[in-house]
Amino acid sequence: QKEVEQDPGPLSVPEGAIVSLNCTYSNSAFQYFMWYRQYSRKGPELLMYTYSSGNKEDGRFTAQVDKSSKYISLFIRDSQPSDSATYLCAIFNDYKLSFGAGTTVTVRA
């Protein structure tokens, strides 16, 4: 069983829509959860970082962790064409990141 599962999409939304991305993970002991964004021909960049459970908000981005259901989510409000990228959830454990498959998001102008 993979440590983290993510629907690869793709996902296409109109500008201004809310983008909702989700992942599930296998081990309830995991504590560190991240969302990375990757543009074409670039390395991933850290977007959101959450320790344990709860919500974290940064501008138009909200990350949620529900440890009871082992579910992590990322919401992008008022999406912009510049948000078009691949979004990867990740879990940090034992000095390594385990990534989901990544969801490719396209925001249509």
Next chain:
Amino acid sequence: KAGVTQTPRYLIKTRGQQVTLSCSPISGHRSVSWYQQTPGQGLQFLFEYFSETQRNKGNFPGRFSGRQFSNSRSEMNVSTLELGDSALYLCASSSGWTLGGYTFGSGTRLTVV
């Protein structure tokens, strides 16, 4: 502040050859990790180093090896290249204070023919 620098950016090698990739982390970062990214398998962890010590290694064959130098720069080596080793190899560095908060380089695109 300079980011994570990986060299070379692109590389074409023949099956059976070996290759060495280089990574210079952000100044002050002592943790360096390597990942392989392919369309089929996504991002997979190769290994992580901190102060020249390997702290974790992913599920890759022994042909994949790495090391870290005293200035935190790191290299990874792949011997006896196979076609399936064609991938984007990403290096990431971290100060170690934000667990999981890595800064990635733009990667080295390796093509094995």
